Amino acid sequence: xxxxxxxxxxxxxxxxxxxxxxxxxxxxxxxxxxxxxxxxxxxxxxxxxxxxxxxxxxxxxxxxxxxxxxxxxxxxxxxxxxxxxxxxxxxxxxxxxxxxxxxxxxxxxxxxxxxxxxxxxxxxxxxxxxxxxxxxxxxxxxxxxxxxxxxxxxxxxxxxxxxxxxxxxxxxxxxxxxxxxxxxxxxxxxxxxxxxxxxxxxxxxxxxxxxxxxxxxxxxxxxxxxxxxxxxxxxxxxxxxxxxxxxxxxxxxxxxxxxxxxxxxxxxxxxxxxxxxxxxxxxxxxxxxxxxxxxxxxxxxxxxxxxxxxxxxxxxxxxxxxxxxxxxxxxxxxxxxxxxxxxxxxxxxxxxxxxxxxxxxxxxxxxxxxxxxxxxxxxxxxxxxxxxxxxxxxxxxxxxxxxxxxxxxxxxxxxxxxxxxxxxxxxxxxxxxxxxxxxxxxxxxxxxxxxxxxxxxxxxxxxxxxxxxxxxxxxxxxxxxxxxxxxxxxxx
Ligand SMILES: CC(=O)N[C@H]1[C@@H](OP(=O)(O)OP(=O)(O)OC[C@H]2O[C@@H](n3ccc(=O)[nH]c3=O)[C@H](O)[C@@H]2O)O[C@H](CO)[C@@H](O)[C@@H]1O[C@H](C)C(=O)N[C@@H](C)C(=O)N[C@H](CCC(=O)O)C(=O)O
Ligand SMILES: Nc1ncnc2c1ncn2[C@@H]1O[C@H](COP(=O)(O)OP(=O)(O)OP(=O)(O)O)[C@@H](O)[C@H]1O
Ligand SMILES: N[C@H](CCC[C@H](N)C(=O)O)C(=O)O
Ligand SMILES: [Mg+2]
Numbered sequence: 001x002x003x004x005x006x007x008x009x010x011x012x013x014x015x016x017x018x019x020x021x022x023x024x025x026x027x028x029x030x031x032x033x034x035x036x037x038x039x040x041x042x043x044x045x046x047x048x049x050x051x052x053x054x055x056x057x058x059x060x061x062x063x064x065x066x067x068x069x070x071x072x073x074x075x076x077x078x079x080x081x082x083x084x085x086x087x088x089x090x091x092x093x094x095x096x097x098x099x100x101x102x103x104x105x106x107x108x109x110x111x112x113x114x115x116x117x118x119x120x121x122x123x124x125x126x127x128x129x130x131x132x133x134x135x136x137x138x139x140x141x142x143x144x145x146x147x148x149x150x151x152x153x154x155x156x157x158x159x160x161x162x163x164x165x166x167x168x169x170x171x172x173x174x175x176x177x178x179x180x181x182x183x184x185x186x187x188x189x190x191x192x193x194x195x196x197x198x199x200x201x202x203x204x205x206x207x208x209x210x211x212x213x214x215x216x217x218x219x220x221x222x223x224x225x226x227x228x229x230x231x232x233x234x235x236x237x238x239x240x241x242x243x244x245x246x247x248x249x250x251x252x253x254x255x256x257x258x259x260x261x262x263x264x265x266x267x268x269x270x271x272x273x274x275x276x277x278x279x280x281x282x283x284x285x286x287x288x289x290x291x292x293x294x295x296x297x298x299x300x301x302x303x304x305x306x307x308x309x310x311x312x313x314x315x316x317x318x319x320x321x322x323x324x325x326x327x328x329x330x331x332x333x334x335x336x337x338x339x340x341x342x343x344x345x346x347x348x349x350x351x352x353x354x355x356x357x358x359x360x361x362x363x364x365x366x367x368x369x370x371x372x373x374x375x376x377x378x379x380x381x382x383x384x385x386x387x388x389x390x391x392x393x394x395x396x397x398x399x400x401x402x403x404x405x406x407x408x409x410x411x412x413x414x415x416x417x418x419x420x421x422x423x424x425x426x427x428x429x430x431x432x433x434x435x436x437x438x439x440x441x442x443x444x445x446x447x448x449x450x451x452x453x454x455x456x457x458x459x460x461x462x463x464x465x466x467x468x469x470x471x472x473x474x475x476x477x478x479x480x481x482x483x484x485x486x487x488x489x490x491x492x
Contacts, residue, residue, distance in 0.1 A: 001097060003063055003079065006038065009092040009192060010083050013069075017079035021062055026097050026159060028090050030055040038063040040093060042086045049086070065089055091191035094158035101165035102193040105135075105173060108305060109180040109190065111224050112201025112237075114351045116154070116179040118298045119199060119305075121326045123177040126306055129319050135168035137161065137178035140327055140459045144171045155184030158191075165193075175309070182207060182220045190224070197233045197308060198225055198252065199301050203242040204350035208380045218242055228252040233308045237297060238263050255308060257300040259293065265304035267296050274332070274340075274362045282313065286321050291330055292358030294351075299323075328458025330355065331475060335482045338448030339367070343474045345458025347376065347403070349386040352455060356394035359451055367449030368396035370442045373456055374435065375417060377408030384413065385420025392425045395453070397445060399430045401438035403456045404464040435463065436477055443481045454478065 003021050024036030030052035033039050039056040041049035041064065050068050057064070063079045067086040083089040095102065110120045117139045124136035124143060136143040139154040144167045155178065156164065168176050180198075184190055203218055211217035222245060225234050230251045236243040238256035247254045257265040271278040276289045279296055281303055288299055299320055306316050325331060331343045342359065346352040352373065359369055371391045375384045391398045400417050402410040410433045418426060432438040442452045454474045457463075463472035 003038070003081075006093050006096045007081065008096060010065075010081075010089045011085070013067075013082040013084060015079065015081050017076065019079065021079055023062055026093055028157070028159070030059070033059040033061050035060040036062045038065060038093070040086055040090045041066040041068075042090055043068070065093070085188070087188040088191050091158040091188050091193075094162040095192055097159075098162040098166040099169075100194075101162060101169045102176075102195070104169045105165060105176045106196040106309060107165070107176045107178065107193060108197040108199065108309070109178055109193075109195050109224065110199040110201065110301075111180040111182070111185070111221055112199075113204045113206050113348060114354075115201035115294065115298045115301070116181070117345075118295070118326050118329055119201060119301045120177040120179050122298065122302045122323050123305060125323060126302060126311075126316065126319050127175050127177075129322070130311065130315070132175055133168075133171065133173040134175040134177065135164065135171075135173045137164060137176070139179060144168050145173060147171075153184075154179045154181040155189050158189050161189060161193075180224055182217060183210060185224050186211075186220050191227075195228055195232050197235065197305060198228050198250075199305055200225070200234075200236040200240075200243060200246045201297070201301060202237055202240045202350070203246075204348060205383055205386070206348045206380055208382050209378070210380075218245065222246050222249070225250040225252065235265075235301065235304050235308060237301070239297070255304060257297070257304045259296055259300070265300050265307070267300045269293060269296055272358075272361045281317060281320070284314075284317050286317055288320055289322075289324055291362055292354060294354040294358070295330070326459075328460070328475075330358070331458075333475065333478050333482065335443070335446070335478075337443075337446070337482075339443075339446035339450040339452065341443075341452040341454060341478045343454050343458060343478070345460075346373075346455045347457075349383055349390050352387050352390045353394065355453065355455065356390065359453060360394060363451060367447065367451060369394070369451050369453060370397045370399070370446055371395040371453045371455060372399045372401055372435075372438050372442045373453075374401045374403035374410075374438075375413055375456070376403045377406035377410075377413055379406075381416055384416040387420075388417035388429075389420040389425075391455075392421055392429055397428075397430075397442075399432055399438045399442055401432050401435045402463070403435075404460075404462075405466075406464050407466060435472065435474075439474065439477045440481060443478070452478075 023038045028040045033056045065081045110116045127134040142149045232252040234252040235255040238258045239260045256263040268280040333341045346355045461473040462469035
């Protein structure tokens with residue numbers, strides 16, 4: 001592609017060298033540079049792409065895009081483009097490289113602390129059921145219609161992201177649903193994409209390792225709605241205290257959904273069961289196969305978004321009754337011994353509170369709740385004591401264990417969790433570093449009628465320890481115990 005075409009939307013400060021060149025490939029990673037590449041140097045968190053410009057030049061790069069004025073001499077065979085902001089230019093160049101695919105799709109972005117995967121996935125399933133070509137970019141997997149592809153991030157880097165959107169356009173998709181993480185907004189991964197709509201789920205504590213404080217975290221999320229065009233719609237949860245704030249400066253068409261108060265899309269909850277919930281949406285009664293008040297919010301967000309995309313309300317309500325939980329989100333497994341296990345991705349204090357409240361509300365035969373939970377390493381440390389406290393206050397027994405320790409010592413993470421407990425709570429809480437042992441112990445302790453919540457890893461099929469991902473799947477572990485492949489005893 002011609003360089004001029006790629007730079008069409010970029011804010012250029014200066015160009016040195018030949019402008020009329022053909023680019024063979026684009027990358028922001030010097031390790032991926034090939035002959036004829038355009039390399040975009042982006043300042044990161046660990047390192048700075050500008051430090052690798054020399055390496056890129058050694059590999060016969062054609063064009064270097066950068067934003068730090070740091071050159072004293074230029075190599076004549078390379079074209080240098082200084083832009084105002086490299087991260088923004090990366091998103092713009094990536095979009096141009098793939099033919100601006102977001103402009104050929106009705107693209108909806110879902111943001112918020114919890115519920116993004118659930119809402120985006122259910123939207124994708126709804127639109128597939130309605131017969132549309134539709135894609136999905138989510139934490140669990142990416143989809144082009146019904147073809148699934150593994151993913152690395154909740155929101156991909158701009159090049160991979162635009163490559164997927166292109167695949168969707170080429171496969172005839174009319175709609176695309178994607179999660180928009182706060183990291184992605186902050187790092188400009190979604191900059192310049194044309195959104196048809198934005199959805200806000202909720203805002204509670206997470207990622208305070210990355211964002212300085214809750215105010216900054218909130219403002220980053222809000223920036224997504226500030227960036228939507230007038231032609232887009234923005235739909236927010238008006239029961240969340242930050243719901244209105246998200247939309248206050250947005251020029252998009254604004255809509256609300258609510259369970260507790262007034263809203264353009266409104267739900268009421270009648271009966272809560274272990275297998276589903278009886279609800280009313282905009283005056284029509286239905287039974288959905290989801291548990292927990294939080295899932296009523298998720299379904300309402302799906303319904304509202306689909307209506308705003310022009311779909312027929314009655315047909316949508318029919319589809320809502322058919323939808324099933326997303327992988328690793330409140331996934332229920334019944335043991336032959338008569339207890340139930342729930343695998344859930346709750347990895348924030350609010351998610352854990354919600355899921356435990358939901359279990360308490362539908363608990364059969366007054367059984368006990370046994371919670372197995374850990375916290376991720378190299379992530380927000382301040383959520384650890386809060387998660388431990390929520391777990392202990394809403395369960396009968398808690399086993400603290402490891403999640404993905406990453407580069408931290410697992411016992412240190414558990415110690416941070418224990419710090420949230422009082423003396424009495426510490427005495428009655430178990431700590432078992434090995435997650436497999438922790439799950440085995442919970443199963444050995446469970447009586448018929450009890451519920452074991454295995455929280456934090458949901459769909460993940462690995463445990464990340466010191467940079468290596470080891471196969472580990474909570475559901476698989478439980479099934480092995482249930483089917484006698486792992487002994488269900490305390491001292492095995
Ligand atoms: C903290 C964070 O978000 N980091 C992301 C960021 O990496 P970084 O800023 O550390 O990059 P860096 O290593 O400093 O490198 C800077 C630049 O130098 C380049 N480089 C580097 C080395 C080299 O030899 N040559 C070279 O050119 C790199 O390609 C990069 O362009 O940019 C990378 C490329 O896009 C991401 O892969 C990386 O995600 C890391 C792996 C990560 O774990 N991110 C998580 C926290 C994340 O993004 N999570 C959210 C979900 C959060 C939620 O649950 O809500 C997500 O969207 O997935
Ligand atoms: N609307 C909601 N409000 C609060 N908690 C929720 C909501 N929806 C889901 N949860 C809880 O949060 C967990 C994660 O849900 P989900 O994967 O849909 O969120 P997410 O925003 O995509 O998370 P991530 O930031 O990791 O991508 C669920 O397993 C559940 O415990
Ligand atoms: N997207 C989230 C997922 C957390 C999942 C949990 N299992 C952990 O590893 O902390 C993050 O990267 O913070
Ligand atoms: Mg997600």
